[in-house]
Amino acid sequence: MNRRRRIYEGKAKILYEGPEPGTLIAHFKDDATAFNNKKHEIIDGKGVLNNRISEFIFSNLNDIGIQTHFIRRLNMREQLIKECEIIPLEVIIRNVAAGSIAKRLGLEEGTQLPRSIIEFCYKKDELDDPMVSEEHITAFGWASPQEIDDIMALAIRINDYLCGMFRAVGIRLVDFKIECGRYFEGDTMRVILADEISPDSCRLWDIESNDKLDKDRFRRDMGGMLEAYQEVAKRLGIIMNSAPEHSGKGPVLVK
Template sequence: MDFLKPRYTPMNRRRRIYEGKAKVLYEGPEPGTLIQHFKDDATAFNAKKHEVIDGKGVLNNRISEFVFQNLNDIGVPTHFIRRLNMREQLIREVEIIPLEVVVRNVAAGSLAQKLGIEEGTQLPRSIIEFYYKNDALNDPMVSEEHVTAFGWASPQEIDDIMALAIRVNDFLSGLFLGVGIRLVDFKMETGRLWENDTVRIVVADEISPDSCRLWDIKSNDKLDKDRFRRDMGGLVEAYSEVARRLGILPESEVPNGRGPVLVTSKD
């Protein structure tokens, strides 16, 4: 199977497989592949708050590509194959496990609120939490007992997921620290990748400022989706700053969300 030079089909002629709040999945050019398209939609509180922000999808695509490619390079298995253009990636089709895995290094968001911990407090150690992916139930937090009792994942799969979460946390913490950013927490999704008669757990979905809390080390300025959640403004500027520090975007490049060229032409 040639993943390096897939056929490219314009978006309006592809079969849509699934549409979420921030991305659309289309049928891929080869069996076992999908095309993941990043939208400009910004949502919070399970889409109770929604806005379209030009350029957001472009930035998330580029940042997520950078993270996933580096994870692949260090031997962390992911669904990512390659970026196709400014808004789309070629990915392996996986069976998504219905859990959001949240890794927390610093108290923030719901953890700070529920436990009465001052936001910004360094945690004694990294904490891994599981949330059941169900918008109608507002993605409730669940235990490993819930996960195994309801068959969402086996005990061995939970071990694999937690091992991946620790490795990804270690990598991201070092990556962002090197560019003056504190990784407060992040959300990770995983899936089952079927290869003949074997199956393995891989990192899926995206890793971007949409799914991470990222604070400037010196100023504590928020460089993530909290800028949208908390009506702070400047979301694209914050995401652009993350991309520039990672060396993804030149200083002069400004993301532009408009125009069909972003979804129909190769880079």
């Protein structure tokens, strides 16, 4: 790994130069962060789980015609992805009031929203990723009006699919965050889904009990973060129900 050229390191992933032009290798770390890295711990096995869950989701999105940067998984912690120019926006899709929207609007957490709401935040950790409007986005040149339309259309399609997918395994998709990138093929450019979709970037509640199966367990000092991620992966059919040979350290995964 040390011999590879490091392109970028973020809070949860490291990007390395890929084996072919136009590709990168995404390495999923075990770092758990919250509040723009103000809270930080290492959770052994988290990166493995997020790699596998994101692989599962991105593969399914690719299969239904939603274009993503995902090419294939390389090993337990890494995946091969298409290189793209990341648009500096976090796109938040909300189905249920939770987190910041509940505080901002005085809503009881768990309230079903009248319809799914899409919000944009400017990706800038030192500014705590402030919420921005479409006017801000176009005025500062972060994305064009057409790109905003493409991002919103992508977000709506992804939300429709994920709501059904998670509902089928007894999970309520409360909200989630995506990032998008500009992918260039010759003279053609299109907006595609990038980054990851995992319990790090989603709020996932058990439909029956409302138990949290996502990073809120870390944000709110609830404990059981790794177990919650394992439960999500298990329900999606990724983790084996039993594995006597497992040492107990980190997750056991089906190849």
